[in-house]
Amino acid sequence: xxxxxxxxxxxxxxxxxxxxxxxxxxxxxxxxxxxxxxxxxxxxxxxxxxxxxxxxxxxxxxxxxxxxxxxxxxxxxxxxxxxxxxxxxxxxxxxxxxxxxxxxxxxxxxxxxxxxxxxxxxxxxxxxxxxxxxxxxxxxxxxxxxxxxxxxxxxxxxxxxxxxxxxxxxxxxxxxxxxxxxxxxxxxxxxxxxxxxxxxxxxxxxxxxxxxxxxxxxxxxxxxxxxxxxxxxxxxxxxxxxxxxxxxxxxxxxxxxxxxxxxxxxxxxxxxxxxxxxxxxxxxxxxxxxxxxxxxxxxxxxxxxxxxxxxxxxxxxxxxxxxxxxxxxxxxxxxxxxxxxxxxxxxxxxxxxxxxxxxxxxxxxxxxxxxxxxxxxxxxxxxxxxxx
Amino acid sequence: xxxxxxxxxxxxxxxxxxxxxxxxxxxxxxxxxxxxxxxxxxxxxxxxxxxxxxxxxxxxxxxxxxxxxxxxxxxxxxxxxxxxxxxxxxxxxxxxxxxxxxxxxxxxxxxxxxxxxxxxxxxxxxxxxxxxxxxxxxxxxxxxxxxxxxxxxxxxxxxx
Numbered sequence: 048x049x050x051x052x053x054x055x056x057x058x059x060x061x062x063x064x065x066x067x068x069x070x071x072x073x074x075x076x077x078x079x080x081x082x083x084x085x086x087x088x089x090x091x092x093x094x095x096x097x098x099x100x101x102x103x104x105x106x107x108x109x110x111x112x113x114x115x116x117x118x119x120x121x122x123x124x125x126x127x128x129x130x131x132x133x134x135x136x137x138x139x140x141x142x143x144x145x146x147x148x149x150x151x152x153x154x155x156x157x158x159x160x161x162x163x164x165x166x167x168x169x170x171x172x173x174x175x176x177x178x179x180x181x182x183x184x185x186x187x188x189x190x191x192x193x194x195x196x197x198x199x200x201x202x203x204x205x206x207x208x209x210x211x212x213x214x215x216x217x218x219x220x221x222x223x224x225x226x227x228x229x230x231x232x233x234x235x236x237x238x239x240x241x242x243x244x245x246x247x248x249x250x251x252x253x254x255x256x257x258x259x260x261x262x263x264x265x266x267x268x269x270x271x272x273x274x275x276x277x278x279x280x281x282x283x284x285x286x287x288x289x290x291x292x293x294x295x296x297x298x299x300x301x302x303x304x305x306x307x308x309x310x311x312x313x314x315x316x317x318x319x320x321x322x323x324x325x326x327x328x329x330x331x332x333x334x335x336x337x338x339x340x341x342x343x344x345x346x347x348x349x350x351x352x353x354x355x356x357x358x359x360x361x362x363x364x365x366x367x368x369x370x371x372x373x374x375x376x377x378x379x380x381x382x383x384x385x386x387x388x389x390x391x392x393x394x395x396x397x398x399x400x401x402x403x404x405x406x407x408x409x410x411x412x413x414x415x416x417x418x419x420x421x422x423x424x425x426x427x428x429x430x431x432x433x434x435x
Numbered sequence: 436x437x438x439x440x441x442x443x444x445x446x447x448x449x450x451x452x453x454x455x456x457x458x459x460x461x462x463x464x465x466x467x468x469x470x471x472x473x474x475x476x477x478x479x480x481x482x483x484x485x486x487x488x489x490x491x492x493x494x495x496x497x498x499x500x501x502x503x504x505x506x507x508x509x510x511x512x513x514x515x516x517x518x519x520x521x522x523x524x525x526x527x528x529x530x531x532x533x534x535x536x537x538x539x540x541x542x543x544x545x546x547x548x549x550x551x552x553x554x555x556x557x558x559x560x561x562x563x564x565x566x567x568x569x570x571x572x573x574x575x576x577x578x579x580x581x582x583x584x585x586x587x588x589x590x591x592x593x594x595x
Contacts, residue, residue, distance in 0.1 A: 050555050052532070052536065053536065053555050053556060054555075054556055055533065056532070056533040056536040056537050056540075057458050057461065057537075057552075057556055059533040060457075060458065060461055060467055060537075061467065062457055062467050062470070062471060063467075063468070063471060066453065066457070066471055067449050067450055067453050070449050070453070070474070070475055070478065071445055071446045071449040071450075073475070074445045074449065074478055074479070074482055075442045075445050075446075077479065077482060078441075078442070078445060078482055081482070081483070126484055127484065127486070128480055128484060128501060128504075193485075194485050224569075226486055227486070228484050228485050228486045229485065376576065376577060376580055377580035377583070377584065379580075380576055380579065380580045384576070
């Protein structure tokens with residue numbers, strides 16, 4: 048058997064005629080029904096409010112409170128298609144907060160958090176404990192938020208830890224994943240971080256703000272290590288303190304984690320630049336521009352030359368051969384990876400490719416081309432590479 | 436990205452992803468009707484939750500993972516029901532080469548079959564699969580190698 052016969056076997060499967068058309072029709076119909084339901088709900092709410100205004104001002108106050116009933120963290124997890132997480136939020140391990148901060152036009156509520164293993168059904172290979180946090184945001188003027196009126200990408204929800212620079216412990220270093228969706232006019236965030244309990248002997252914060260990676264334009268660190276928003280930060284922002292159990296702290300793991308980020312320095316003096324930018328002229332006349340968040344080590348310092356990449360290939364060859372001998376990697380896969388690395392090496396030599404070793408030890412490669420106007424990639428550690 | 440809810444977006448997503456998602460669901464489900472159910476439920480979930488995606492790759496990854504999850508749910512549900520012996524015997528008796536191969540794929544642990552399929556049918560590179568499934572590239576490489584080895588043992592011949 049070969050790849051073609053594999054494809055033939057799956058191509059031999061026959062699905063019902065008109066599946067796509069029928070499915071699209073069903074979904075369009077359901078979308079219209081949902082839209083009608085939403086409109087009906089708006090009308091119903093308006094009528095109820097009018098009745099309450101006529102009846103009694105005191106009752107109106109009650110009705111406003113009722114109108115901002117938020118989903119529970121468990122319901123938000125369900126909304127994000129995460130049944131195991133929804134169950135975890137109903138256990139005694141969950142920390143339910145329901146704390147609200149008003150900022151700008153918004154009311155921001157941290158609903159709760161829970162830590163545990165294998166709670167993410169969409170990524171069941173997470174074998175380490177993660178912390179999941181749920182936050183709700185709504186407009187103070189009552190205007191509903193939905194996926195078109197709330198720009199998820201303009202805001203950041205991230206943990207921070209007193210005693211460590213905001214650049215060292217945040218979403219970008221904690222391998223975080225954020226997702227969001229709206230329900231009944233409220234926008235809900237679900238944030239997945241590496242386990243935060245290891246920091247529990249420090250003050251652990253959850254920050255929500257308008258902006259990107261944390262820097263000294265956004266945050267100030269006091270002499271005692273406590274973190275607050277910078278006095279002149281004008282965007283929407285909220286800072287919550289997480290009541291983690293100090294007995295669950297793992298100071299050694301926390302220190303090792305922070306040391307591993309390589310970002311232990313901090314100054315409250317704004318640099319004036321959010322990013323450091325480096326431009327490399329390639330032999331073919333193109334440019335490679337590496338942009339790194341300010342304060343982060345310049346990844347271009349780790350860019351390979353042809354000679355250093357040859358050494359890297361040799362090291363990888365030895366490492367993978369050991370895996371082959373240990374039975375965890377096939378010889379074919381080892382050979383294939385080496386062939387790919389050799390292609391990258393050829394690209395480095397002719398100027399069509401660049402490669403750099405990132406701080407987490409992963410290999411970053413990109414293709415340079417005269418035709419490429421603005422290709423870009425973002426690696427997991429927040430490094431941007433732009434090729435013009 | 437434009438939310439999944441307008442007729443235009445619905446038709447684009449259904450046309451763009453259905454072939455991939457249906458075949459992928461079939462790595463976990465013997466019945467194509469069940470695969471169709473899994474894919475339709477995935478789209479419905481997308482419609483009702485309307486998650487925000489950073490880009491098309493994020494959208495595709497969500498669809499792939501949700502389809503695989505739904506397919507697993509349906510498979511577990513079917514396994515809890517007792518299959519009549521006559522029907523089981525009929526299935527086992529098939530000597531069609533396509534059926535034999537599909538049976539071997541179904542017999543693979545789920546963590547291997549999805550990776551095998553994305554690599555050998557859809558042509559994704561290891562790094563791309565890693566991003567789609569949210570796994571380290573090294574893990575994908577190892578599972579690909581082990582999945583192929585397991586498939587080879589199941590088919591008692593050289594594969595791929």
